Amino acid sequence: MRILVVNVNTTRSLTDAIGRQAADAAAPGTEIVPLTPSFGAESVEGNYESYLAAVAVMEAVRAHPGPFDAVIQAGYGEHGREGLQELLDVPVVDITEAAASTAQFLGRSYSVVTSLDRTVPLIEERLHVAGLSARCASVRASGLAVLDLERDEKAAVDAIAEQAARAVEEDRAEVICLGCGGMSGLTERVVARTGVPVVDGVTAAVKIAESLVGLGLSTSKVRTYAPPRPKKILNWPPPLG
Amino acid sequence: MRILVVNVNTTRSLTDAIGRQAADAAAPGTEIVPLTPSFGAESVEGNYESYLAAVAVMEAVRAHPGPFDAVIQAGYGEHGREGLQELLDVPVVDITEAAASTAQFLGRSYSVVTSLDRTVPLIEERLHVAGLSARCASVRASGLAVLDLERDEKAAVDAIAEQAARAVEEDRAEVICLGCGGMSGLTERVVARTGVPVVDGVTAAVKIAESLVGLGLSTSKVRTYAPPRPKKILNWPPPLG
Amino acid sequence: MRILVVNVNTTRSLTDAIGRQAADAAAPGTEIVPLTPSFGAESVEGNYESYLAAVAVMEAVRAHPGPFDAVIQAGYGEHGREGLQELLDVPVVDITEAAASTAQFLGRSYSVVTSLDRTVPLIEERLHVAGLSARCASVRASGLAVLDLERDEKAAVDAIAEQAARAVEEDRAEVICLGCGGMSGLTERVVARTGVPVVDGVTAAVKIAESLVGLGLSTSKVRTYAPPRPKKILNWPPPLG
Amino acid sequence: MRILVVNVNTTRSLTDAIGRQAADAAAPGTEIVPLTPSFGAESVEGNYESYLAAVAVMEAVRAHPGPFDAVIQAGYGEHGREGLQELLDVPVVDITEAAASTAQFLGRSYSVVTSLDRTVPLIEERLHVAGLSARCASVRASGLAVLDLERDEKAAVDAIAEQAARAVEEDRAEVICLGCGGMSGLTERVVARTGVPVVDGVTAAVKIAESLVGLGLSTSKVRTYAPPRPKKILNWPPPLG
Amino acid sequence: MRILVVNVNTTRSLTDAIGRQAADAAAPGTEIVPLTPSFGAESVEGNYESYLAAVAVMEAVRAHPGPFDAVIQAGYGEHGREGLQELLDVPVVDITEAAASTAQFLGRSYSVVTSLDRTVPLIEERLHVAGLSARCASVRASGLAVLDLERDEKAAVDAIAEQAARAVEEDRAEVICLGCGGMSGLTERVVARTGVPVVDGVTAAVKIAESLVGLGLSTSKVRTYAPPRPKKILNWPPPLG
Amino acid sequence: MRILVVNVNTTRSLTDAIGRQAADAAAPGTEIVPLTPSFGAESVEGNYESYLAAVAVMEAVRAHPGPFDAVIQAGYGEHGREGLQELLDVPVVDITEAAASTAQFLGRSYSVVTSLDRTVPLIEERLHVAGLSARCASVRASGLAVLDLERDEKAAVDAIAEQAARAVEEDRAEVICLGCGGMSGLTERVVARTGVPVVDGVTAAVKIAESLVGLGLSTSKVRTYAPPRPKKILNWPPPLG
Incomplete structure (x- = not known):
């Protein structure tokens, strides 16, 4: 596969x-x-x-x-x-949906901890589109940008673990989804801090x-995800090197 | 202006x-x-x-x-x-939001009549994102593609008016939003058929x-719609003629 | 007009x-x-x-x-x-609905700041009736009565601006609707304090x-807002001077 | 009492x-x-x-x-x-709330059968205001005006029983609330026709x-239903005979 | 009876x-x-x-x-x-549903105060099942186990009254439902502390x-609560003394 | 494993x-x-x-x-x-939740086809409890009892396929979850009839x-699913052969 x-x-x-x-x-x-x-x-x-x-x-x-x-x-x-x-x-x-869907098998509610505050609405909308928002306790931001996460891993992990702990205590989350990737040891640290299961989307x-x-299953083609109809697409895709 | x-x-x-x-x-x-x-x-x-x-x-x-x-x-x-x-x-x-927002001032509920069935979910999602779905009675499709609307205007108007009438009778819509544009006389025909106000999004x-x-009002820049952060955008925009 | x-x-x-x-x-x-x-x-x-x-x-x-x-x-x-x-x-x-409907074009969510705590439920119900509550972050009260607003404008503006600021910070509102009228300079002061667009309902x-x-549009008469049926209305309207 | x-x-x-x-x-x-x-x-x-x-x-x-x-x-x-x-x-x-609240103890969902179609939205709003709409399967209208109900009781009962039966079969109601009063034998007739409990609001x-x-309980006076504040009410109540 | x-x-x-x-x-x-x-x-x-x-x-x-x-x-x-x-x-x-249903006649919203935090989700689910959650402001836990309530009544009443007061102030509850029974004087103490009506489920x-x-009303037998179908129930009920 | x-x-x-x-x-x-x-x-x-x-x-x-x-x-x-x-x-x-959760990755909405009408509310409640009801288009019953499914497989498959087809056409389901098990060839037959993916819960x-x-993940023990507290359980489990 x-x-x-x-x-x-x-x-x-x-x-x-x-x-x-x-x-x-x-x-x-x-x-x-x-x-x-x-x-x-x-x-x-x-x-x-x-x-x-x-x-x-x-x-x-x-x-x-x-x-x-x-x-x-x-x-x-x-x-x-x-x-x-x-x-x-x-x-x-x-991966947003994969994490949420998995989290729902592990606890009654879950929270997402992501990078910047401005991405919170995007995640909320995607969870809604996927039908996965009913058991979402909160989407919280660590305040760190995606590339900052790579630059200062220690500070990043601290900020994320802090928001995860607040999600468990204040928002009553029982599972944490990590809405940011690529950090070694992040999952373990958040588990240690919060005592709840931590799901990585990837x-x-x-x-x-x-x-x-x-299971031999794939996307339904009956309506929403039917293949695009044959038509003229102007100037696309772009002539990229 | x-x-x-x-x-x-x-x-x-x-x-x-x-x-x-x-x-x-x-x-x-x-x-x-x-x-x-x-x-x-x-x-x-x-x-x-x-x-x-x-x-x-x-x-x-x-x-x-x-x-x-x-x-x-x-x-x-x-x-x-x-x-x-x-x-x-x-x-x-x-225009999707403009039509719905206007319709809400005219009746207790509204329906949207659009072109193809496959676009119904897109419209439903956009109304949700805009906070305008609570009074949406239905989104109905005429079954005609966008370009068909231009080719056979008579058939297009008939199909759209038919769905509008069903929205009023079966879905209890009190206003119709036209989810497809560019046709002369469409609004008048749907008003004549249904007896309810018809809103054109444009x-x-x-x-x-x-x-x-x-009113001197514009988009809030405090969170969701803050300007993009300065960063490297690779190979974009494309070198189009 | x-x-x-x-x-x-x-x-x-x-x-x-x-x-x-x-x-x-x-x-x-x-x-x-x-x-x-x-x-x-x-x-x-x-x-x-x-x-x-x-x-x-x-x-x-x-x-x-x-x-x-x-x-x-x-x-x-x-x-x-x-x-x-x-x-x-x-x-x-x-004006309650006009403010909310306008606010929804300016940000992802809005809050209303009104006078007394006891009017909060009335505003919440009216926003629901109008289909405008999905993006309402909160309705907050300044604690000042309507006529107090006229009497001590300085205190009124301070109390209102304070609640507006808390709506933006705590409730994640991106736009403020002013649920109380008649004060000069109120809008400007709340904009200055919060940095978000402020909508006046009037x-x-x-x-x-x-x-x-x-646009030549008016109320749909098809069901909810049909004219009252002809009938006997006893002792009404009252014989007022 | x-x-x-x-x-x-x-x-x-x-x-x-x-x-x-x-x-x-x-x-x-x-x-x-x-x-x-x-x-x-x-x-x-x-x-x-x-x-x-x-x-x-x-x-x-x-x-x-x-x-x-x-x-x-x-x-x-x-x-x-x-x-x-x-x-x-x-x-x-x-009585609207009394009927719905009672019905909820008798079945998983209930429908209301009322007089005219135009009153359906009013009932829906009142059930929402009272927090009783989640298990409301439908509000249906018999099409008969309030005073018609008095004039031709046989026709009225038939029209109401017909809508009640459709609520049970099509809307999956398990209880019927009668949204119109004053008719002898109405309850019995609707029970006979539908086989479900019928609740009279009065x-x-x-x-x-x-x-x-x-139980010695009465309205909470803490916020929404606090007594009106002392103030000047102009020209009211009216000088009615 | x-x-x-x-x-x-x-x-x-x-x-x-x-x-x-x-x-x-x-x-x-x-x-x-x-x-x-x-x-x-x-x-x-x-x-x-x-x-x-x-x-x-x-x-x-x-x-x-x-x-x-x-x-x-x-x-x-x-x-x-x-x-x-x-x-x-x-x-x-x-009794969970009886308390909530009664509370809704007394104020715009109600909160439940119960024993342990872990029972909060159970109560929330039961209120949802009964169609009574729309006006539930919160379900709060006193942190005391059911049997502790019997053992140290003074501490129990204090803990419960404290959560009731917070429900009124922070969650805007206008009525309190007591989600724990058997204590003399509990209702009076919570009324005294909060100033709102207190409903006991029993x-x-x-x-x-x-x-x-x-009223001669009983459970609808038309669908959800129809009698169990005749069938073989293995080893049940158990042979208890 | x-x-x-x-x-x-x-x-x-x-x-x-x-x-x-x-x-x-x-x-x-x-x-x-x-x-x-x-x-x-x-x-x-x-x-x-x-x-x-x-x-x-x-x-x-x-x-x-x-x-x-x-x-x-x-x-x-x-x-x-x-x-x-x-x-x-x-x-x-x-398996109810497994099927629904899987279906949500395959289409925008799904329906469940189950055995008897009386089990529809149970499935609806379980999907709600699991946070999986937002994209559930409908729960439909074939009208056949569980043991009938074993006795006349041909009739069972026909009745189920019929409801599945109606779910796709009338309720706009894009995926079907089979709420009944144990039949050879059922999945294939429903796929053939409806043209949409069919998910088996087991x-x-x-x-x-x-x-x-x-992934090394298991149930969160932080609140809802914490182990039962140590206590006396009377006469349980029963002394079954």
Whole structure:
């Protein structure tokens, strides 16, 4: 089984980290293929960048020669999953949804801890779109930007663990979803601080993708995710190097 | 006052029709500037095309030399309005939201009649995002594609009026929002068939944009729609002719 | 165009202040006609007074010789708008709804800051009735009565600005609606304190009323707001001086 | 124990019928005092008439010399209960809410069958205000006006039973609330037709009022239903004969 | 009239206390029959114990020789009421629902104060199942276990009154439901501390059961609560002494 | 890895069928251990039987000598999963929730097709409890009892496929969850009839259980699912042969 794991930003070191996380979770016989979009923001932290990431991810997947059995969109709160589902016959799994869906099997409510305050609404909307917001206790921001997480890992882990602990105590979350990736030891530290299960979206998505492929299930094509109708698309995709 | 009215697809005849509708509704002293994206689908009928439209509209507006006082995104159920709000200091009005918001002043509930069944979920999501779904009785599809509407206007009007009438009788709608544009006489025909007020999104958006400008109000920059943070955007915008 | 702006209480100085606000926002060619009910409370701060205001406003409008093109009900959280819509063929705009509807174009969520704590539930119910509560972050009270606002403007503005700031910080509001009128400089002070757009219901209502008239739209008469059926109304209206 | 049962309209034959229903349900020792407002519509079928009824009921109760231990507002879907709660120290029970609250103890969902289609939204709003709409399967209209119900009882019962049966079969209601009163044999006929429990609002309200008085409970005065603040009420109440 | 009041746990002193509360509220002519299950936990504080209580209560009622006119399930937040409704033709009243339903007639919102934090979700779910959660401001825990309440009544009352006061001030509750029973003077103390009406579930349930019997109403048998179908039940009920 | 798959009823042929389905879906290295409760109904079709099943499943799992790595509760719409989560340290997966959670990755909305009409409310409540009802288009009943499904498989498949087709066409479901098990060829037939993905709860639950174990995740013990407190449980478990 071969799973594409597509980063939403154009920072290759983040793609690499995501790829390693995914590979660690993969079953024997699952090949993880990390993919970086050819255009877009170095980190995605808002609507403009998220919409751009949506189309960049779709074009990256379309440009991939294949074959592959499933696609994971590895961005927290980003747009675009529905478009991928239209374009592909194989299952598509978004890590925001994978984490929430997994968390719901572990506790009565979950919270997401993410990077910047401005991305909170994006995550809330994505959880709503996926039908996963009823048991979401809160989406909290650590206040650190995506690239800061890479630069000062200690401070990042502290800020994230602090918000996770407040989610458990104040918002009554029973599970934490980490809405930011690529940090070694983050999961363990948050478990230690809060005493609750901590779900990482990338690894959760790998297991869900494997499961869907294993069950022979893929996207319904009956209405919302039917393939795009044949039509003229002007000046697209762009002539990128 | 100068208002950009941006089409979401790349069919110039539709841009022209939208521009005429907007100009008819504009107050004396309001200049309507119709804009067509430089890339994207000739008609937008699904998620892939809608996401592409979102970025195409954003780039079209960014490429416009200005000045302008407000922007109207003239697509029904399309993504992207939030990104425009991040990029701009002037008010942004989406016609889906303008129609629904106006309809709520006219009756206890409203229905939207749109083109294809597959676009129904997109419109439902956009109304939710805008906080305008509580009084939405239904979103109904005429079954006709966007470009079919142009080709056989008689059949299009009949199909739309039929769904509007069913919305009033079966779904208890008291107002109809037309989720498809560019047809002469459509509004009058649906009023005649249903006996309820019919709201056209483009004209409603023009009045709302004028009102916001007149009141000196624009997008809040405090959190969700703060300007994008300075960062490296790789290979973007594309080198289009 | 001639717009009746009806105060909900019987304090003429408040009618005058509302009339001035409305006139300032009106387009050239719009005539604002302020109206004071002939019976009812000097200020409306609860359900008994609000119900009484509902019928007093309806009788004031019925007693007006006309003609007029639209009616604005200038009370925050008051009952009665639905009754006016039954009685009239012209559009009716409630300032509570006008403010919220306008705020939704400016940010992802809004809060209302009003006078007394006891009026919070009334405003919440009116926003629900209008389908405008989904993006309402909170309704907060300054703790000052309506007539106190007139008496000590400095203290009033401070108390209101304080609650507005807390709405932005604690409730994540991105826009503030002012649920109390008649104070010069209030809007500017709250903008200065919070950094977010501040919407005044009276001015918002004027623009919406003008827009509806301009678009040739009025209340749907198909069900909820059909004219009252012909019947005997005993001892009403009362023989007031 | 003495309970005022206030009709919402000015038709004394309806007051009498309501009074008889109430007296039949009352415990030994409970005295039912029927009351007719001194102004307002002969039947209440819409918002204008409902708002007028709200104030007429409040004035009728205020004009009553007392003493009484509880008040029942005997109108289906009418405004005003909150105002009565402000004015009085004794419990206030609305029959719309009494019926729904009782129905919820009898089945998983209930439907209301009322008179005219235009009153459906009023009932829906009142159930929402009371926190009783979650298990409401539907509000259906028989299409007959309130006074028609008195004139042709056979046709009325048939139309109501037909809608009740459809509520059970199509809307999955398990209990029926009768949103119209004064007909002999109506309850039995609807039970016979549908096989489900049928709740009459007036009798349900009597038992709830007796229970609240028996338990020594009355309206909370802490916020929403605090007594009106002392203030000047202009020209009110009206000098009615 | 004869009403079974079934404790959910196997501690007879609690059954006695509940029985006394019920008898105090009962009308002349109502006989209260307290019942203790023959198996299950000495106190119920979680899902395992609650599910066990559900079947223990059902078996206790089935084993009772009768006759009886109604059954009250006297546990706060416990499972099982739906099963009793299937088994019986007489009305079944759960005290969680009785308290909430009564509270809704007394104020715009209510809070429940219960024993341990872990029982909060159970109560929330039961209120949802009963359609009574819309006006629930909060469910708060005193932190004291059920049996602690018996052991140190002074500390228990203090802890409960403290949470009740916070519910009124912070959560805007206007009525308090006591989600724990058997303490003398508790209601009076919480009223004194908060100034709002305090509802005890056992006494509320007695009045509702009496009312339903008095009105000749019982559980709808049309779908959800139809009697169990005839079938083989293996090894059940257990051969208990 | 060893997974207990617990039937909710006492019919061993159904346990066997469930065990075979689970084994077919299991990864190499996963051992499926089917388990039948020692008491309870031969088929579960209502609340009384469902509550009994809840405790029977819990006792069956407690009586199992172990070790095991996860538990699957194989009943559609049954109570009890929360209790198992309290009792165990390993993950617990309910097939109702597994199916719905999996379906949400495949389409925008899903419907459940189950056996009898009376079980529809139980399934709806379980989906609500699990936070999975927002994208549930409908729960439909085939009208056939659980044991009928075994007796006349042809008729059963036809009735189920018919309801599935109506869910897709009338309720706009994009995925079907089968709320009844043990039939060969059912999935394929429903896929053929509807053209949408069909999810079987047992196989979905196996993959989710494997995934949770693989990720090292288990139930949060912080609040709702904390182990039962030490206390006296009277006469339980029963002395069953």
